[in-house]
Amino acid sequence: MSAPDEAIGEGWRVFHAMGAAPSGAPPRLQPAPPWRRFRGGPPQPEPPDDEQAALRRLGDVDAVPQLDSDSIDTVNAALLLRRPLLVTGAPGVGKSTLAYLIARELGLGRVLEWNIVSRTTLRDGLYSHDALGRAQAIAAWRAGLYPDTAVGDSEGDEMRQPAPSLGDFITLGALGTALLPYDRPRVLLVDELDKSDLDLPNDLLHVLENGSYEIPELVRDTADGARVHTSDPGAFADIRQGRVECREFPVVVITSNGEREFPAAFRRRCLPLEMPIPTREQLLAIVDSHLRVRPPDAEELVDRFVQLVSDGGTHSLDQLLNAVQLTTARTFRADEGGRKLMQMLLRDLAKGR
Template sequence: MSKAQTPKQKLEYTGKSQPPQKGVKDLKQREYFPYLPSPDLIEAVNLAIALERPLLLEGEPGCGKTRLAAAVAYEFTKKYLQKQDESEQSKWWDYYIWNIKSTIRARDGLYSYDAVARLRDAQLMGTDPQRLKEFLGEETQELKKRLQDKKNYLKFGALGNALQEHSHRPILLIDEIDKADGDFANDLLLELEELRFEVPETGDSYPTPDHKPIIFITSNREKPLPEPFLRRCLYFFVDFPSEQRLRDIINQRFGEQVKDQEELVNKAVERFDDIRQLLENVPGSRPPGTSEFLEFLTALLNKDDIKKALEDLENLSQKLPLLGTLLKTKQDQELYQKRKNG
């Protein structure tokens, strides 16, 4: 753990840190990308940091909600860790991700306790000591030590790790909370309110840490979230980027790769905008988001012949593999084809 951050230091997110170089990864091999937040979003992040409240981010899929936590972690790494001391160059800000699934329980994010493994180990120790030593050798002593402490069968989840003591305020992303069942968010009320939890299996309590985590929660609004949960969060709706902001994102993400490709970029943005306008008010359809557009543009830029890429854009309705980077259902693809060929 780094000692760069003290309780008296004030954290501030600016959104203006030097963007990560292409392919940069942290110690967990997670890749980082440039992120261009709006001034209002920057203010919301800093309010959440100052008020020590989770920041709930809503918006349509692909608008950049998930990438925000990583962008904050990257800026804080550069601003508060790597600029402190040359020895910190290999350090990264503590950043935990909890990806929510429909079957997940609130406790899963805190910890898991392997009672079955402990029972198995106890049964092994109850066998003939001589035979056990013949089979396990030196591992027999390790088995004894493991059984002496229940904590050896305890594993913390992303939220549980974020609620441990750190030398600075860790960052936690709870991604797509609306995927879980209706009771899930309410089951987190105590942990989000008081930032503490207990483990009945070991009899241990984990009090509120001195350096409270900075928590980001994302939702695609697939299900409504309960009022008690909402009251514990700050809320921000992430708008889809304007055309100018989208172009700024392109320039940050691709750099020299798009320097002399203005025609290609313009046509790609034009096709993307056409598709979004077509599907915007169609029930059951989902307009493509920023992440899909970046994949779409990557596919075009990776073509050996830019003229061929321009031709593919002109005939996009017939180029199903390329169209599939933007439109993810046959219904939406056929709707676009009907409009272009009708």
């Protein structure tokens, strides 16, 4: 079989949208294209898992793929090409959940979340520097009040501790942590980028293209390296000469509710994915995975949800799960006194109250 034929075959697909964690060694990703290879170092240890967050988002695994075949192919193309996914679709359709689906199925560890608001800047995603905290710590150190400022050596003579390190007051953001030199890519969720300031997508271009960034405070520092905090709880990273470069470009899932268009230069660097409304079979599988049992009224509620969406309403998967969960309460009947409450839970979100 020729190389092009192999690329078309099943072997290039490592993601199948089943949501099952690997039972043994995690799947191996295809080598990155030559123009998407990076040489960052020193290598970071494997990231932690956060199965509780995955359970909240995905529930238990099921035998039904949570995406259609075209969407699965788009995700696999983004994984192979090391390009961000720009995921659009109706609110509540499961766009951000895709990041957790990829992370769990490929064994890529904890998802790094960068939630965007109108005031978010690129630096917020890369790192923060607590300049005031550092100034206070240095003042305390000079006054002899810094913790463990004075210690004794082996002969009982008092020795002065070094000044507080600059790295102690720098914390990498979700984007900055995702670009650390891991041997396997991290999963980064950039949620609701369309809510950002107009400049943020353009500011991201250099980082998305080059897989690297600098921390000016560390570049100007006289020390060759620094140990800084990361977005992972209790984790640290060694930064050399103030520059960070990835080894494997992260799996970047950028979500948008379609509230505005992005610049062409930004869209050129992403693969577009229009998140489809789940089918009836997929909705039942989602209900089963979260509730672990199928309540008697589940199928009727799923059918009602599908009809509401087909009629052009704006509805979220969260509404369906809330409605089905309520039917599991003792003595509650959706077809009797609870009918009005069910209508409220499954209301059209585009109509305000």
